[in-house]
Amino acid sequence: MKIKYILTVVTIVAITQHSFAQFSEDAVRFSQSQYGSTARMKAIGNAQTAIGGDLSSISGNPAGIGFFTKSEASFTPEFNATGVKSSYLGQTGNANSNNLNFNNASVVFYTKVNSPAGADKGKGWLSVNFGASYNRSANYYEAIGYQGTNSTNSITNYYADLANSGGIDNGSSLQDFAYDHQLIDLYTGNIYKSNVFNTNGAPNKPVNQNENIIREGGQTEFSFSVGANYSNQLYIGGGIGITSIRYNMTRAFNETGSASILDNNNQPITVNYNSSFTQDQATTGTGFNLRLGLIYKPVEAVRVGFQFTSPTWYTVQDDYAEGLQTTFSGNATGTLRSGPEDYQTTYSFNSPLKASAGLAFFIGKSGFITGDVEYIDYSSISLSTGDGYNNAAPDNHDIKTLYKSTANAHVGGELKLDQLYLRAGYGVQGNPYKYIGNNTNTISGGLGYRFIGGYYLDVTYANVNGTQQTAPYTLVASGAPTASLNKTTNNVFLTFGFRF
Amino acid sequence: MKRNITLGILFIGAIALSSCSTQNKIASVKTEDDVYFTKAKAGDEPVYAAANTDTYRHDNYSNADRSADYYYYDSYESRLNRFYGYSPYGSPYYSNLYYGYSPFSPYSTGITLGLGLGYGAYNYYGYSPYSYGFGYNPYYGYSPYGSYGGYGYGGGSYWGPYSYYNTVPGYVVVGNNNTRQYRGSGLPGTSVGSGYTGYGSAGSYPPANRPSRTSINNPNNGGSQTVSQRPARTTTTQPTYQPQPQQYTPPPSNNNSGSSSSSSSSSSGSSSSGGGGRPVRP
Numbered sequence: 001m002k003i004k005y006i007l008t009v010v011t012i013v014a015i016t017q018h019s020f021a022q023f024s025e026d027a028v029r030f031s032q033s034q035y036g037s038t039a040r041m042k043a044i045g046n047a048q049t050a051i052g053g054d055l056s057s058i059s060g061n062p063a064g065i066g067f068f069t070k071s072e073a074s075f076t077p078e079f080n081a082t083g084v085k086s087s088y089l090g091q092t093g094n095a096n097s098n099n100l101n102f103n104n105a106s107v108v109f110y111t112k113v114n115s116p117a118g119a120d121k122g123k124g125w126l127s128v129n130f131g132a133s134y135n136r137s138a139n140y141y142e143a144i145g146y147q148g149t150n151s152t153n154s155i156t157n158y159y160a161d162l163a164n165s166g167g168i169d170n171g172s173s174l175q176d177f178a179y180d181h182q183l184i185d186l187y188t189g190n191i192y193k194s195n196v197f198n199t200n201g202a203p204n205k206p207v208n209q210n211e212n213i214i215r216e217g218g219q220t221e222f223s224f225s226v227g228a229n230y231s232n233q234l235y236i237g238g239g240i241g242i243t244s245i246r247y248n249m250t251r252a253f254n255e256t257g258s259a260s261i262l263d264n265n266n267q268p269i270t271v272n273y274n275s276s277f278t279q280d281q282a283t284t285g286t287g288f289n290l291r292l293g294l295i296y297k298p299v300e301a302v303r304v305g306f307q308f309t310s311p312t313w314y315t316v317q318d319d320y321a322e323g324l325q326t327t328f329s330g331n332a333t334g335t336l337r338s339g340p341e342d343y344q345t346t347y348s349f350n351s352p353l354k355a356s357a358g359l360a361f362f363i364g365k366s367g368f369i370t371g372d373v374e375y376i377d378y379s380s381i382s383l384s385t386g387d388g389y390n391n392a393a394p395d396n397h398d399i400k401t402l403y404k405s406t407a408n409a410h411v412g413g414e415l416k417l418d419q420l421y422l423r424a425g426y427g428v429q430g431n432p433y434k435y436i437g438n439n440t441n442t443i444s445g446g447l448g449y450r451f452i453g454g455y456y457l458d459v460t461y462a463n464v465n466g467t468q469q470t471a472p473y474t475l476v477a478s479g480a481p482t483a484s485l486n487k488t489t490n491n492v493f494l495t496f497g498f499r500f
Numbered sequence: 501m502k503r504n505i506t507l508g509i510l511f512i513g514a515i516a517l518s519s520c521s522t523q524n525k526i527a528s529v530k531t532e533d534d535v536y537f538t539k540a541k542a543g544d545e546p547v548y549a550a551a552n553t554d555t556y557r558h559d560n561y562s563n564a565d566r567s568a569d570y571y572y573y574d575s576y577e578s579r580l581n582r583f584y585g586y587s588p589y590g591s592p593y594y595s596n597l598y599y600g601y602s603p604f605s606p607y608s609t610g611i612t613l614g615l616g617l618g619y620g621a622y623n624y625y626g627y628s629p630y631s632y633g634f635g636y637n638p639y640y641g642y643s644p645y646g647s648y649g650g651y652g653y654g655g656g657s658y659w660g661p662y663s664y665y666n667t668v669p670g671y672v673v674v675g676n677n678n679t680r681q682y683r684g685s686g687l688p689g690t691s692v693g694s695g696y697t698g699y700g701s702a703g704s705y706p707p708a709n710r711p712s713r714t715s716i717n718n719p720n721n722g723g724s725q726t727v728s729q730r731p732a733r734t735t736t737t738q739p740t741y742q743p744q745p746q747q748y749t750p751p752p753s754n755n756n757s758g759s760s761s762s763s764s765s766s767s768s769g770s771s772s773s774g775g776g777g778r779p780v781r782p
Contacts, residue, residue: 025686053534069538112543119542126540186780193781200782229540266779300537365536398685416536450533470686499532 023318023347024395026283027381028403028432029140030245030314031351033219035060036104036135039076039458039495043446044412045425049358049372050305052235052295055106055497058131058225061293061307061358062237065131065227070454071110074497078103081490082142088483089148089209097143101218103493106133126229131239138219139489140247144470146483147210153480154207155255155277156183156194158473163192174277177324177338182261183275195259196273203270207257209481211472217246217283225291235295243312245285253277253472261332275326280340287314287351305358305372311350311380318345346386352376356408369413377405378432406430412444421448421458429466440466446493455498464489 034046037056041048048060055074057064078101086093108131115124159178168179168186175192178184187193187200195202225239254276260268289312295305323339358372381399383392412425427442446460467486474480532538 051535053536053538067534067538067540069534069540070532072534112541114545115542117544117547121541121543122539124542126542182778185778188780188782190780232539262778262781268781362536368535402685416533454532474685 023316023345023349023383023389024381024398024402026247026316026318027349027351027383027395027399028378030138030219030247030285030316030349031312031376031378031381032429032432033137033221033243033312033351036106036133036137036221036223038074038104038106038497039446039460039493040414040421040423040448042462042491042493043423043425043444043448043458043460044370044414045410045427045442045444047358047370047372047410047412047425047427049293049307049356049374050295050303050360050370051358051368052227052303052305055104055108055131055133057227057237057293058106058108058133058239059135059137059221059223059241061295061305061356062131062225062227062239062291063235063293063295063305063307065108065129065225065237066127066229066235066295067227068108068110068129069127070499071108072497072499073107074105074495075102076104076493076495077101078136078494079492080139080141082139083488084142084144085486085488086144086146086483087486088146088211089150089481091146091148093146095143095145095212097141097214099139099141101136101139102134103136104133104495107131123231126232128226128228131223131225131227133223135221135223136218137221137243140215140217140219142213142215142487144213144215144483144485145211146485147208148481149206150209150481151206152197153475153477154194154196154257155209155253155275155473156196156259157198157475157477158480160184160192160194160198161476164476168192172339172341174322174324180338181275181324181326181336183259183273183326185262195261196257201268202260203258205258207255209253209255209472211251211253211483213249213251216248219246220244223291227293233297237291237293239291241289241291241312243285243287243289243314245283245287245314245316247281247283249279249281249283251279261328263332269331271328271332272330273326273328275324278323278325278340280321282319283316285314285316287312289313289351301362301364303360303362303370305356305360307354307356307358309354309356311353313348313350315348315386316346318347319343320345343388345388347383347389347392348386349381349383352378352380365416367413367415369411371409371411374408374410375405376408376430376432378403379405379434402434403432404434406432419450419452421446421450423448423460433468436469438467440464454500455496458493458495458497460491460493460495462489462491462493464491 035048035056036059037046037048038054040054041051041056041060044051046056048054048056048064050061052061052064053067054064055072057067079098080101081096081098083094083096086095108129111128111130113125113127115121156178159175162173163175163179163184166173166175168176171180175184179192183195184192185195187198193200193202196207197204221241221243223239223241225237227235227237229235254274256272256274258270259273260270263269290310291307293305293307295303297303319342321340321342323337323341325335325337327335354374354376356372356374358370360368360370362368379400381403383395383399385392407430408428410425410427412423415422423444423446425442425444427444429440429442431437431439442462442464444460444462446458448456448458450456465486465488467484469482469484471480471482
């Protein structure tokens with residue numbers, strides 16, 4: 001219903017200027033990072049808000065590092081296997097990507113606070129601990145492939161929409177490429193139309209479409225935090241995060257079919273065409289944020305945690321290139337190449353602020369269960385202009401209208417059998433899209449062992465699954481094809497840590 | 501395979517570290533886990549042998565008054581002072597921080613982090629191209645042992661005329677006419693523009709009054725050929741056309757010299773024969 005409404009609005013009027021960019025999708029992508037954590041926290045669903053005393057606190061709730069009574073360090077490599085099952089116009093596909101990464105390295109320095117001799121050593125400010133960590137907070141590796149036969153429209157309809165909204169002029173835009181390649185023409189009524197599907201006698205025959213997308217990179221964060229312990233009951237902390245984005249994307253949309261083009265005497269002839277629209281993107285960025293946290297133990301067995309993470313203020317350098325190649329066969333032969341046209345852009349944006357609250361119940365020293373809820377408003381993402389990007393309004397409008405606020409929830413538990421730990425967790429990452437998409441679910445489990453002498457080993461398996469929709473192109477008229485992508489990531493994390 | 505190697509390295513590393521650990525930490529007989537009810541205990545303040553028991557130390561801002569009475573011979577501060585002669589920040593802060601005496605003193609690490617946020621508000625390193633690196637160096641950026649970390653994120657120069665970015669060759673301001681174009685939201689159910697009318701004044705849709713061009717330069721299609729205007733076609737009926745295979749040399753929009761070899765000889769239709777560009781199609 002809502003989509004229909006949007007389409008109606010869209011059909012009524014679509015006005016566009018051709019000198020602005022599209023970064024809303026990327027800004028949302030870069031805003032979906034996770035708190036860096038150890039394998040232990042990942043095993044309990046990353047429900048870290050109310051649990052202190054784990055090195056995950058450095059990049060999560062900084063109050064948690066107030067729990068430390070000794071200095072501690074750990075490192076965590078990860079293995080990710082990402083598979084995307086696609087469904088497009090009735091056909092299914094599959095693509096996989098595996099990679100090995102360094103996920104987390106953390107250290108906390110325990111610093112005792114001194115009090116006068118004779119004072120109660122368990123009251124007042126007892127310690128101020130400092131922590132630093134490196135985290136891989138987002139993983140962008142994925143390969144996507146889908147194909148299908150489209151009998152109602154073609155990407156050339158999209159090019160015609162672009163030409164009608166942006167005009168054909170300077171020769172370097174995508175619609176100019178499409179016009180040069182005779183995929184679209186100007187028709188009576190001063191309107192650009194597809195030469196494949198339209199009402200003026202184009203072939204109107206089904207076209208074969210396929211798209212391959214490869215994404216690489218990730219987001220990392222350096223976190224610096226301080227946490228203090230008051231009477232072993234109240235813990236407060238704060239910290240900063242310095243983030244770094246590396247994101248590369250290549251995608252190629254290929255279409256084969258029949259088109260009506262004008263020959264050298266401007267007479268229409270029907271030819272077979274094979275046209276590929278390619279996009280390459282290399283994006284880097286840096287950002288920083290602030291964190292504040294609190295954990296309170298009303299009674300020994302219960303912990304209540306609150307955490308506030310400011311928006312991350314990012315500055316992004318975006319290098320994007322697009323090109324079009326079309327080969328004709330049949331009644332006309334030849335290959336046309338346009339581009340790649342390169343666009344270098346700098347822009348800035350802020351991710352949403354995050355607020356979370358958590359609760360934990362401890363069963364003596366035999367284990368605990370915990371959960372937390374985190375609020376994120378994706379529609380609060382805001383982009384700002386930069387070099388080569390002089391109008392952020394369309395992207396900000398897309399963000400306001402297509403994304404929403406959501407909640408992430410995590411629950412998990414740990415069973416402590418002396419030196420052996422058993423853990424399980426579940427997490428739901430809320431769907432940021434207003435009209436499409438689903439939640440992403442994470443199921444996790446793990447084992448840990450604490451050795452005599454103050455070192456430990458934790459191993460965690462996490463399965464992340466979610467379905468998203470993507471449109472290879474969009475149309476003013478209804479009927480643009482949608483690819484449904486079911487992404488499953490199997491992760492293994494291994495943490496080795498020691499106290500000193 | 502890669503994974504096996506990593507696991508192997510980890511395992512060997514674990515064994516290696518465990519052997520160190522057991523030698524060095526024999527006293528630690530039980531496992532500890534700060535998640536579970538460990539209790540922090542405050543330490544004892546050092547007791548000074550000075551006659552003056554005023555712990556506020558009136559001499560904070562006068563290095564001249566410092567004497568060995570006020571601090572440990574072996575303290576960090578005193579060692580520093582022996583080495584440098586004096587300490588620029590009122591030496592007690594070194595010893596206090598190091599021994600945990602006053603975590604909230606104005607030169608403590610907490611404040612250090614605060615300064616670091618300012619992107620070079622305290623731009624001590626000014627134009628140094630290396631200041632960027634300090635931001636990520638946990639020793640300078642986060643050292644609990646001194647206030648130097650305050651200069652850590654020397655970002656003032658980060659954006660300055662000698663900044664990190666502007667030193668990248670060729671990465672300079674890109675003109676508006678090379679702006680990456682809007683390609684839609686990427687989401688189903690939307691279209692270019694998404695029905696949004698705030699994009700500017702490019703005209704209405706369908707475009708009724710786009711300015712016509714006399715000629716354009718089209719660098720993407722064979723260099724710098726001049727493409728003539730594509731005039732409107734006057735006929736409104738589609739010409740009858742018998743398809744016949746022909747040698748076709750695209751792009752036809754550039755052949756205003758008429759150099760293309762063959763052509764079909766069908767009828768009428770176009771009023772644009774003089775221009776040679778592609779006409780408006782019926």
